Amino acid sequence: MEPVISFKNFGFKYTVQKEPTLYDIDLDIFPGQKVLIAGPSGCGKSTLASCINGLAPFSYSGEYTGSLKIKGVEARDSDIFSRSKVIGTVLQDSDAQFVGLTVAEDIAFALENDEVLVDEMRRIVAETAASVGVGTHLSHAPHEISGGQKQRVSLAGVLVDDVDVLMFDEPLANLDPATGESAIELIDEIGRKSGKTVIIIEHRLEDVLHRDIDRVVLMDDGRIIADMSPAELLCSDLLIKTGIREPLYITALKYAGVSVTPEMQPAHIETLILNEADKARVREWFYRVEKPAAAPEAETMLGVSGLSFAYSNGHQALSGISFGVKRGEMTAIAGRNGAGKSTMCKLICGFEKQQEGTISFLGEDTAELSIKERAEHIGYVMQNPNQMISKVFIKDEVGLGLVLRGKPQEEVDRAVEKVLDICNLSPFVEWPVSALSYGQKKRVTIASILSLEPEMIMLDEPTAGQDFRRYTEIMEFLVELNRSGITVLLITHDMHLMLEYCDRALVFSEGRLLADDTPAAVLSDPDLIKRANLKKTSLYDLSRICGIDDPREFTARFIDFDRKARRGHD
């Protein structure tokens, strides 16, 4: 059989960069295959994708060496339009890909450009929309549908072209766990039914492996370092070497001293075969590791009681919310999009005013405090650092809040120096912000909040769209801050983050607080998981398989052990 995509001795260099981004790529992808391309940020996987769909070099200029054939045609000889009839791409940023004013118009976009007649177009749009489950939303505007639905619209928008290959760029980046799971199921279903080739670019291995994958192509530093079945990959140590997170149950098995082999069918927890000896090893490990220490009692820093809020359009965003956050805690606010997480944040910051209930800080009611005054106690860090940075130089950005509060220059300089030191940004004092990486920019925005010396900071999705390495970098920094005495509140739909780093999780759903418990407990409660659009961890299943009847404790001990083990590595 002839490959649909064939790289031979291929390399690529962007015009604006000194060094090539891809080297020595040899890769054949055959019709009907389902391939995962994984690797850490900067490994070249996005560039590889851009070479496949033609954005490189048609949009991002650059030059390539060697050969790339798409359906037997040398890529040099085709243009981006004919390429898009073979390769359909679903981009990571579904807001940018959604260019129509309504769902129907967006799905029709490619058809419009191909001058398909209106009646024919309506028929195709209706059919395609139904096949991805957005058939009842045709007249909705983009801001009236959820992130998961937007992604489905994007998928429908490329499916109307009857492409040979469907390529998904980080499909899980902006979705809550349950929505991500159903996205993976949908991709699998479409691929199976249509027989199309499917390429997924993602670093969340465990979540992608929710459904079968034929091959995983692992990249690092611009080269392909592995091209094998998921089972083989999981049995190797390549994932750890490249900084990709293994599925949690695999890590747990390795900690317990079980040697994982392809024969055990380790790609899914559902197919995993463990013999009695292995199960005994896991149990033994569970009894051996120590219990995580309970957090010492502390005073309540943030107190929320009987809080209710409705937007002016009548939408009841929150009702009857009460909880407390203690000094020194690291707490997660979790739940699906629209559950009320961001509204909660806005109320705490004073961006909106609640109709009922109180928010108190160290026992004092905040009702009379302005946005600016609250910010001196509770700092708020937005999700996208680019939305916060308004100065060219790091020093000015970090000192902005103090300058605007009329502090004398010396005091500002001293404070900025101190904060930059805490945030490991001291070497960059004189740098422009634009020269920094994403993770460093994130730290700059945190520093700019910390300069006001709040006792507590609140972060919206601090790791959204980040790979495991950057995620770890950001989170470890927050842990350090937390240790230095700053209380941290995180809004997240990332369960790993919650499990690994937070003492407590507040689970929101439809404007109500469903649970206030440890993350391990939350993620071991099937009923709660379902109601809040979360996903149970594979540790839960593993503990059941091994006959451990307290999955919650198993999860808690694993996380504690894993945390210590990984810190030990560094």
Added chain:
Amino acid sequence: MKKFSVKDIVAIGIGAALFFVLGRFVAIPSPVPNTNISIQYGLLSLVAVVYGPVVALISGLIGHALVDFSFGWGIWWSWVITSGIVGCIMGLSQKKVDIINEPFAGKRIVTFNIYQIIANLIGWAVVAPVLDIVIYAEPANKVFIQGLFAAASNAVTTAVVGTLLCVAYSAAKPKKDSLSKK
């Protein structure tokens, strides 16, 4: 007619959307009672130096027409056209300022400001009043005084906001050969 790239089209659309949001919702009170500073011309100047005269012309036309539509006070063609022309003249500085490849500083800032002042003068103190007289038969002294005030106020706004935006844009944009892997 010039052949538009897809990026030009998107720039026109996003430029017009930004123009609209700033023109419609961002009210910065000016020293003259009941008037606001039109901060959108600062934005238009950035669009102009980055994407050139034609993109800025159309962005300005669409953005301004949408603002008029949204307020419902009818479309004041004389001012809509002027917004486009101001954008267009500012865009003529694109090659000299060369914000894509060169740092925006020193002489380039001066050039940018000379162009924007000329643009605002021609637009608000000449084109808009003349169109007001031709289309709406308004009294000349009234429209020229209004026009001079608008020219001055928009030139000051662009000098502050436009310059700051261009400096920030230039600083945020990686320059040629500047990227190498750490």
Added chain:
Amino acid sequence: MTNLFNYIDRPSPVHRMTGAAKLVCLLLWSFGAMSSFDPRFLFALFVLAVVLFKISKIKVKDISFMLWFTFVFCMLNNLLIYLFSPQHGTEIYGTAHEILHIAGRYNITQEQLLYHLNVILKYLATIPIVLLFVTTTDPSEFAASLNRIGVSYKISYAVALALRYIPDIQREYHDITLSLQARGVELSKKASLVNRLKSASQTLIPLILSSMDRIEIISNAMELRSFGKNKKRTWYRHRAFSAWDYGAMILGLVILLVSVALAAFVNHGRYYNPFV
């Protein structure tokens, strides 16, 4: 705000008409009204617009806020005209029939009043039809309409993109303002003008730079779906013209012709002059 352009979806013949036909009618109508200074003609247009409003089932309270803007704008403009040029009417009509003696050039003449009447009638003759257009035309049909009346499809799509991204940009602006407010950025009247502009830029920088970044991503997404491949494109929202649509376009044409005819044969110029 989801409905910036105040589209109000109600079943009426005016709503059922295609955006393109309404746009043609609007343009011809406003050129007709713009060029004429005949109060009889302008008043007739006003009456006609009110009748169309009745047919469209749009109520005054639906648009009261827009009317208020227009009213303030109209009054302010008239006041300025009088202050700057109290004898503008005399210049236009060539005579001076004084009604009220105030002082020097501020004496009120019949000619000046007629000119002001014309200015006010111009608002009355055009504003309702603009409001009618925005309240009865689905924004998403607007871009297709532009293309249909001869604007290139690329420019038409730029308009569609503007409408698509306005709500996103608006939300982003709101969020950025709040987060900067927390850090102490203020746009109050207390600060000096230059400082106020500087604070405003602080909010604009993140907003505009992140929007500029998106231009590239959006254009990639569009190119990957064949935008710009052909000389023409079709539109999902395209509809065939009905009798009503032809009616509207003919109405617009008739108005423009009447306006031209009045100027050419009756008034011998743009102005209806009862004083000579």
